[in-house]
Amino acid sequence: MPFSSRRYFLKALGAVAAVSASQFPAFGGSTSEAAAVPPTDVFLNRAPLAKNSYYPLPLSSVRPKGWLLEQLHIQAHGLTGHLDEFWPDVGSESGWLGGNGESWERGPYFLDGLVPLAHLLQDQALLAKANKWVDWTLNNQAANGMIGPSKNDDWWPRMVMLKVLTQHQEATGDTRVIPVMQRYFAYQREELPGMPLRDWGKYRWQDEVASVVWLYNRTGDQDLLRLAELLHHQGYKWKLQFENFEYKKKVSAKELGLAEGRPIPEIAMQTHGVNNAMALKSSALWWLFSNDSSERAGVERQLAMLDMYHGMPTGMFSADEHFAGKNPSQGVELCAVVENMFSLEYAIAILGNATLGDRLEKIAFNALPGTLTDDMWAHQYDQQPNQIECTLEQRPWTTNGPESNLFGLEPNFGCCTANMHQGWPKFTASLWMASAQGGLAAVAYAPSELSTKVAGVPISIAEETTYPFEGEISLKVQPARPVRFPLFLRIPAWVQDPDVRVNGKALESVHAGEFAVVTREWRRGDQVELRFPTKPSTIRSYNNSVVVQRGPILYSLNVETEWKKLKNRGMTADWEARPTSAWNYGLQSSEGKVLFAEKVRPVSAGQSVFSLKGAPVSIEVQGRKIPQWKAENGVAGELPQSPVSSSEPLEKLVLVPYGAAKLRITVFPEIAESADTSQKS
Ligand SMILES: [Zn+2]
Numbered sequence: 001m002p003f004s005s006r007r008y009f010l011k012a013l014g015a016v017a018a019v020s021a022s023q024f025p026a027f028g029g030s031t032s033e034a035a036a037v038p039p040t041d042v043f044l045n046r047a048p049l050a051k052n053s054y055y056p057l058p059l060s061s062v063r064p065k066g067w068l069l070e071q072l073h074i075q076a077h078g079l080t081g082h083l084d085e086f087w088p089d090v091g092s093e094s095g096w097l098g099g100n101g102e103s104w105e106r107g108p109y110f111l112d113g114l115v116p117l118a119h120l121l122q123d124q125a126l127l128a129k130a131n132k133w134v135d136w137t138l139n140n141q142a143a144n145g146m147i148g149p150s151k152n153d154d155w156w157p158r159m160v161m162l163k164v165l166t167q168h169q170e171a172t173g174d175t176r177v178i179p180v181m182q183r184y185f186a187y188q189r190e191e192l193p194g195m196p197l198r199d200w201g202k203y204r205w206q207d208e209v210a211s212v213v214w215l216y217n218r219t220g221d222q223d224l225l226r227l228a229e230l231l232h233h234q235g236y237k238w239k240l241q242f243e244n245f246e247y248k249k250k251v252s253a254k255e256l257g258l259a260e261g262r263p264i265p266e267i268a269m270q271t272h273g274v275n276n277a278m279a280l281k282s283s284a285l286w287w288l289f290s291n292d293s294s295e296r297a298g299v300e301r302q303l304a305m306l307d308m309y310h311g312m313p314t315g316m317f318s319a320d321e322h323f324a325g326k327n328p329s330q331g332v333e334l335c336a337v338v339e340n341m342f343s344l345e346y347a348i349a350i351l352g353n354a355t356l357g358d359r360l361e362k363i364a365f366n367a368l369p370g371t372l373t374d375d376m377w378a379h380q381y382d383q384q385p386n387q388i389e390c391t392l393e394q395r396p397w398t399t400n401g402p403e404s405n406l407f408g409l410e411p412n413f414g415c416c417t418a419n420m421h422q423g424w425p426k427f428t429a430s431l432w433m434a435s436a437q438g439g440l441a442a443v444a445y446a447p448s449e450l451s452t453k454v455a456g457v458p459i460s461i462a463e464e465t466t467y468p469f470e471g472e473i474s475l476k477v478q479p480a481r482p483v484r485f486p487l488f489l490r491i492p493a494w495v496q497d498p499d500v501r502v503n504g505k506a507l508e509s510v511h512a513g514e515f516a517v518v519t520r521e522w523r524r525g526d527q528v529e530l531r532f533p534t535k536p537s538t539i540r541s542y543n544n545s546v547v548v549q550r551g552p553i554l555y556s557l558n559v560e561t562e563w564k565k566l567k568n569r570g571m572t573a574d575w576e577a578r579p580t581s582a583w584n585y586g587l588q589s590s591e592g593k594v595l596f597a598e599k600v601r602p603v604s605a606g607q608s609v610f611s612l613k614g615a616p617v618s619i620e621v622q623g624r625k626i627p628q629w630k631a632e633n634g635v636a637g638e639l640p641q642s643p644v645s646s647s648e649p650l651e652k653l654v655l656v657p658y659g660a661a662k663l664r665i666t667v668f669p670e671i672a673e674s675a676d677t678s679q680k681s
Pocket residue numbers: 333334335336414415416417419
């Protein structure tokens with residue numbers, strides 16, 4: 001239904017519209033005009049829930065600018081904007097549009113990214129596409145309260161659609177959403193005892209509790225707390241998994257015990273990458289209910305265990321499709337990448353830990369672009385930090401098939417094709433949050449403009465920056481009239497000597513890895529300057545290897561690539577990527593240090609900053625080939641334990657952002673000493 005006719009439609013609905021308009025005065029009245037003036041109200045957690053540190057702002061409070069806007073445009077012109085035109089699983093026959101087609105998770109997954117993208121860009125064509133789906137769900141609720149396709153009674157895909165509805169409501173103030181959710185939750189509360197969570201829903205319960213909290217904060221209906229208790233009771237206890245973590249090695253297919261036609265064994269669910277990425281929010285979320293400090297510590301505990309046994313330099317953990325250890329030739333699924341980002345966005349709001357923002361940026365600026373083609377028309381199922389060849393070959397994945405690291409429409413399995421779209425839009429929406437003390441918080445950085453209200457005063461903050469490529473960020477604060485509030489600014493843990501100035505005056509007590517806070521009466525034209533020096537450095541990784549980073553970005557050796565089209569796939573295609581240059585290099589160090597030469601140029605308009613052409617930063621290092629390090633089964637063989645010796649000539653190597661190098665080496669052996677110091681030009 002087009003926006004312009006929504007008011008008419010609501011009138012026709014009668015009682016539904018009347019109830020919600022009076023009950024929720026924050027959004028009373030305007031619906032069809034809501035798109036132009038997004039709601040600014042933030043709903044704090046109601047008692048007895050514990051308080052968040054920060055609260056998400058309504059969708060559309062943050063507008064992308066600069067390179068980030070470019071990235072969202074690329075996405076809109078790529079798969080996200082066109083998938084429904086040629087991929088039947090989200091086509092007009094979808095069960096989520098009343099058809100006889102796919103009726104499980106793919107429609108809701110697609111919408112979970114399409115809805116925020118359409119609103120952030122205010123793209124009328126995308127809004128029309130998104131609203132068609134939202135309208136079908138809102139207008140076709142069963143008499144008993146069930147939503148979605150009637151031929152499918154699985155709770156899981158509905159959990160995703162609830163996330164879609166909450167985003168839509170925040171962006172539009174659509175008064176149909178809350179009554180539909182109320183009726184659905186009432187129905188589910190009745191049904192759950194007899195039809196408990198199973199399979200995916202049992203392991204992803206927290207994603208529904210997030211929507212239950214959203215509604216509870218708006219209505220105060222105590223029955224919603226009982227529903228949340230029931231979901232938690234029936235759901236898997238993720239916190240316990242990481243308090244006593246048993247999955248310390250790559251799991252084998254035999255251990256998983258998967259068999260066609262049989263239910264998925266519990267171990268396969270517990271070691272599943274996407275389940276774990278979604279679960280990253282579960283302890284923080286349940287702390288709101290339990291007020292138990294061990295629950296509050298659960299997110300950091302989960303991250304520590306995943307880092308220790310399966311950590312990847314991108315901030316992700318390996319899971320292809322299950323935990324796969326720290327070898328950088330193992331993969332991680334795109335669904336896990338975008339779900340991990342969403343979980344971090346959710347957890348940082350509750351907990352307020354600055355380091356969760358560091359990780360969010362690391363994943364957003366590396367793992368996300370690194371697994372998509374520059375034009376966002378093709379994606380991988382599994383990406384590898386050391387990715388030397390993307391071809392049809394059975395790689396050492398736990399269970400995934402030979403297509404898994406191809407760039408294509410639906411390599412290996414189509415879940416990521418449906419689910420990848422939420423990455424950039426939700427990241428954009430999460431750059432700024434409201435603080436519990438009535439102020440604002442910058443939890444991640446990228447060019448953008450915030451429009452919201454503080455203490456009833458309309459305010460905008462223009463964020464000008466080429467971050468993450470440079471560390472200078474300028475915030476221009478523009479309140480409609482002077483207003484006093486605390487401004488929280490995340491200082492990344494990687495920054496040495498952070499410098500924060502307000503109207504030219506340096507702030508004291510600014511610490512890396514924490515939020516700096518400036519409480520003052522803000523006036524029109526106030527200027528905040530953040531300086532985070534971005535010198536390249538190395539971190540240690542698997543087998544004492546080295547990884548080069550500068551700010552939140554990893555720098556990889558780009559392996560020259562021959563792209564070969566395997567198959568046309570409607571409006572897109574499946575591609576192989578074969579290496580045409582050597583990849584088996586180690587980095588030369590001298591007295592324990594790798595020497596760097598940076599090249600920085602302005603961000604060029606019209607190009608993705610995560611492409612070889614558009615990337616504004618490259619780093620020169622010196623390295624040597626390691627002849628004994630060879631390809632095995634289409635992946636880089638076991639990474640030699642560093643330090644390594646090599647008598648090959650010294651060569652200049654140019655490293656580029658991880659996301660730009662589709663074939664790459666990111667995790668390098670370190671060559672400490674070598675007899676041969678000759679240089680090859
Ligand atoms: Zn997937």
